[in-house]
Amino acid sequence: MFLKSMEIFGFKSFADKTLISFEPGITVIVGPNGCGKSNIVDSIKWVLGEKQAKNIRGEKMEDIIFSGTDNRKPLSLSEVSITIDNTNRILSLDSDTVTVSRRVFRDGESEYLINKSPVRLKDIEQLFMDTGIGKSAYSVMEQGKIDMILSNRAEDRRYIFEEAAGISRYKFQKKESLKRLEETGSNLDRINDIVKEIEREKDLKAKQAERTKVYFSYIASLRENDIRLNMLRYDEQKKRKVRQEADIERLRKERDALSARVSKISAENERDEKYKNDIQLELFELDKKLHTYRIKVEDIDSRTDKNRRLIDEHRRRKEAIGKNIDERAESLDRLREDMKKSEQAGVEIRHKISEDRERLGNIFDMRKKKIxxxxxxxxxxxxxxxxxxxxxxxxxxxxxxxxxxxxxxxxxxxxxxxxxxxxxxxxxxxxxxxxxxxxxxxxxxxxxxxxxxxxxxxxxxxxxxxxxxxxxxxxxxxxxxxxxxxxxxxxxxxxxxxxxxxxxxxxxxxxxxxxxxxxxxxxxxxxxxxxxxxxxxxxxMITKIEKDLSKNENEREWIEKHLKSLGHQIKDVERQIFQYREDLARSEKTIEGLLKEIEEWEAKLVDFNEKTEGLKRDIADTTEKRSEIETKITRRKDTSKREAEQLAKLNERIGDHEKLLVETGFKLNNIEEYLWTEYEKKVSELSKTSVDESMLPEIQKSIQELKKNIQDLGPINNLAIEEYRDLKKRFEYYIDQRRDIEKAREDILSVIQDINRTSVEMLLSTFKDIQKNFSEIFKQLFEGGSASLELTDPENILESGIEIFVRPPGKKLKNINLLSGGERALTATALLFATYMVKPSPFCFLDEIDAPLDEENIGRFVKMMQQFSRTSQFVIVTHNKKTMSIGESIYGITMEEPGVSKVLSLRMEKIEKKPVGAPAP
Known part of the structure; x- marks a missing residue:
């Protein structure tokens, strides 16, 4: 992966659209002071997500938009794009090149894009996470950052080691987990308050609901007994109708079976006549195909074996991807189920809020004038x-x-x-x-x-x-x-x-x-x-209503907040599943194609084998089959004549039974009309209420007792059962929510523990590697001396600071704040290259970090740059001719027009003829 190009428009002094192409190795940017060289470095930091205007030498973000000159009007926007070669797929996008863009407008609005698609800043930060590229990573080094590395507190130096260790992603996950943990605690407190209030109301409604249930049971029993009496007559006629329908159905089945046999015999005769005439010609053609099929079978066997080997390879890869998808799909299902429940609860609570607000509307008019x-x-x-x-x-x-x-x-x-x-x-x-x-x-x-x-x-x-x-x-x-x-x-x-x-x-x-x-x-x-x-x-007057409304609003607010949290979690999981499914789809598509070919070939193979065997049997049995067919045709003609006579007799019997069925239907309709008039019930709804006639006295006595019991109950709240059911449903819903939140809290704590353990292991291993490299490179750059790194708190690696101790050749151990400018630059350079040995950044911008170095130190710096350019791409802003000499590509920045920067591609021999800092041709 390396930086292919960058395009700048309207950024600070770059008023015109400017394209700068880069190649692997070292690119040098030169030009006089004030021409806009460092604006290129600022634009890289800005497009990678820098949000503080002061870090790109501005007071507010609008300062980076070209403000105009005497001859040019100000621009309304600033845009920077960088294009990165991603053929090795280090960035998690299935594209050979990745273009990241950022725009800002004078009204303060800004946009972020990846491959021309709008994204969030968070998406860009996650894209470059743990690659060594980013606004805070070591991919951009300038004089101010070197001073910051050497002058800041020991704790502030840790970010370089964290980026090299690749734990930025874990820190981001931990931050998100801690945020969700705080939200979960707040949600749990709110849930407990709601559960307590609902439980109190539920117990009160339970008593009312119990009396209402007794009342409804009496009413149901009274209605049931009356209906049972009226159904006695209906049952008798219904049984008679069932018997008549059964007789008709039996006769119709006999008729249909007989008719089917007659039709079948006729069709079979017609088919056999045709078959007898065609069979000899068919056998001749099949014998001709037999030889062709045997050749094709051998070719299909060879192709099938080859495809099966390829399928085995893709299935092993698919199995590994499938496990990852299953794990995240389970999590996604849980989140969606939770969201479905919460959305339903939200609909119900919004309905209640709407009712409360409508009641309040009339009262609020009274205080309008005073307000x-x-x-x-x-x-x-x-x-x-x-x-x-x-x-x-x-x-x-x-x-x-x-x-x-x-x-x-x-x-x-x-x-x-x-x-x-x-x-x-x-x-x-x-x-x-x-x-x-x-x-x-x-x-x-x-x-x-x-x-x-x-x-x-x-x-x-x-x-x-x-x-x-x-x-x-x-x-x-x-x-x-x-x-x-x-x-x-x-x-x-x-x-x-x-x-x-x-x-x-x-x-x-x-x-x-x-x-x-x-x-x-x-x-x-x-x-x-x-x-x-x-x-x-x-x-x-409105206190009571507002109290209810406030309670419902709090409940709605919690549900909406919970839904928003679930939405963020679902999007995160869906993005992960989408990435895995893209990989899985490629394997499945390959397997599907191979299986389809095998299926087609095997189908052909089975067909060829079956036809070959069939041909052999058909040829041997041709004479015998022809004789059998002629015998069958004669026998079927006799049978068809007899069964046609039986069919006519059955149709006559069916007509007599259908007349009796119509009479029974009239009687049943009279009973159904009576039940509908009295109870508005259809007989189909009462089909299970039939009783024996001997139970009539007992039913009448039961009716009298039920009427008395209903009178003794007194007034009843008919809505009590429904109100209790709603409260119970809400209570159970919030109990489930509380259980889910407590489980989510445990899961988050477990994730944080895993992140801390992994981060400590990775950071400690990286620190040891950088410590070793720093000592070696320091001796190489200083031609002697010693240097070391130490953790200020080894017991708490993730929060520990990192102290730097150096001893230049011939000097005592020095505090880094007492080093000269050149010594400080070389020390920071040694730390930078020590980090690169552990995890090189794909590209690095160096802004005049060689400025404090004398000629001797410049030589060692240049040698080190050439060594590391084999693994990383460097873009160096410099005034030093020796540093310029190692550039494989050189760009000059000029201001031919006052206030407007222009980029020129230079050749090395032209630079050697001019003093350092002279304007480019």
Missing amino acids: QSVHEARDRIETARNEIKGNDGKIEEMRGALEKVIKRLIDAIERRKAELAGSEEERQRVRERIDGSLAYLEKALNEAARMLGDGRADDARALLMGLDIGALRGDIERFESFEDGFRSILFDRTGVHAEKEQLDGSIRELESVNYRLNDEIAGLEKRIQEDQAELENITV
């Missing part, structure tokens, strides 16, 4: 506060201006002191007095500036106004013939002192306006309190 009054007062308060805020901002600006005035005064005094230093000897005594007074005045002004910086503007003003400069004025007037500049500095009406007085007056005026506005706000707030007191009486 309008409160809003008007609050709007005025907001306007006044905004005005106060604006005045506060102006006061701060004036205080900042006052601080600048004092600084200008100090600067003017310093310049005048410098002028006095070269005056003639006869002015020495006056100058000494002036110098003493000015020194005291300078000290007072510095103290006033410090007070302003601390926000103590009143103290600074008091200090400056209390200065006694009368004596100083007298000395200056005596000295004004040759030093009249002090008078203009301190006492001119348009000078610094007058400007200070004007700023003080403006500040006091704005503070007075703020005091008046605060009084007005106090009056409005008192009016609001009076209006709100009147609203409290109305509020009492």
Whole structure:
């Protein structure tokens, strides 16, 4: 994997669309200071996900968009794209090249794309995770980052080792797991509160539901006994109808069977006649094909064996992929089932909320006028506060201006002191007095500036106004013939002192306006309190409804939050399954093609073998079959005649039975009409209520007892059972939810433990490897000396800092902060290359890291670069000719048009004729 190209448009000084192509090895970027070389490095950091404008030398993100020049208008967007060769599939995308793009617009909107498809920043970070590429990885090294590596706290150095160890993905998973763990705890608390409230309501409704069940059981028994009496007559007619239908059905089956036999005999005769005529010709053709089939069978056997060997290879690969898919599919099913339950609960709770809000609507109209009054007062308060805020901002600006005035005064005094230093000897005594007074005045002004910086503007003003400069004025007037500049500095009406007085007056005026506005706000707030007191009486009327609504809203909020969490989890699992299924689909497609070929060949083979054997038997039996067919034809004709006569007699009997069935149907219809009129019940619904006639007295007695029991129960809540069932269903649902959340919490804790264990093992192994490499490379770059790395907390590897200890040749062990600029650069370079030996980044941008090195160290640096360029791609921004000399490709950055960078491809011999930093041709 390597960087193939990058395209820049509208990024800082690159106003025109610029394409830079890269090849494996070393590419050098040169050009004079201020031409935009480092903007290329900034663009790489930005497209890889840098979100802090200060890290790419800006105050806000819009600063990176080309802002225009005298001859060019500003652009509305900035876009950077990098294209990476991915033929070895290090990046988890099935594409030979991967293009990552980022855009930002002046309105603050931004876009991220992978292969022209919109994605999230999170997707880009995950794409490059553990590859050594990223905004915080070691794929971009600049002078500031070297200072940061060597100067920061030991704990801040750990990110280099984590990236090399490949545990960034695990840290990301751990962060996500901890976030889900916190959400799970919050959800569990909310669930427990809901379960407690529902359980209380459920117990109350259970008692009411029990009485309602008894009532409904009496009603059902009464209705059942009455229906059983009316069904006695119906059963008798129904049985008679069943017997009649059975007789008709039996006769019809006999008729249909007989008719089928007659048709079958006729069809068989016709078929055998044709077969007798065609069989001899068919046998002749089959004998001809027999030889051809034997040749094809041998060819099919050879092809089938070859395909089966290929299928075995793909099935082994498919089995491994299938296991991964099954594991994630099980997790996905659980998540989807949970989501289905939560969505149903959400529908129910939203229905309840809608009902509550409709009830509240009528009551809210009563307090509308009072609320309008409160809003008007609050709007005025907001306007006044905004005005106060604006005045506060102006006061701060004036205080900042006052601080600048004092600084200008100090600067003017310093310049005048410098002028006095070269005056003639006869002015020495006056100058000494002036110098003493000015020194005291300078000290007072510095103290006033410090007070302003601390926000103590009143103290600074008091200090400056209390200065006694009368004596100083007298000395200056005596000295004004040759030093009249002090008078203009301190006492001119348009000078610094007058400007200070004007700023003080403006500040006091704005503070007075703020005091008046605060009084007005106090009056409005008192009016609001009076209006709100009147609203409290109305509020009492809606408290109960709002309490119910609040409870339902909390429940809905929890369900929506839970659904959102489930949605994120489902998307993560689906992305993993999608990747596995793509691999599986390729294997399955190959297997499917091979199996299809085998199936086709085997089908042909079976067909060939069967036909061959059939041909042999058919040829041997031809004469015998022809004789048998002629005999069968004669016998069937006699049978067909007899069975046709029997068929006519059966049709006559069926007609007589159908007339009796119609009469029975009329009687049944009369009974069905009676049951529908009395009970609105169809007989089909009551088919199981038939009883023996001997039970009639017992049924009548039961009816009388049931009526009395119903009267004794008194008033009944008909909805109690349904309300209890709903509460029980909700209670069971939330119990299941609580169980699922507790199980999810245990699973998350287990995942975090596994991540910590794996991360510690990987980080410790990588640290040892880098430690060894760092010592060796340090000796190589410094031609001696020693260097080592140590963990500040070996018992807690994941949180431990990493200390760097170095001893250049001929020197004692030094703290890295005491190293010279060149030593610091070489030390950081040694650490960078030590990391590359463990896990090289596919490409690396180096921005003038060779600047502090002398000629001797440059030579060792260049040699090391050439050694590592065999495994990694380097892009170096430099002014050094020796570093330029190792570039296999060289680009020059110029500003032929002021404010607009342009890229030129250079040849090495042209660079050697110009001094370092000269503009490119």
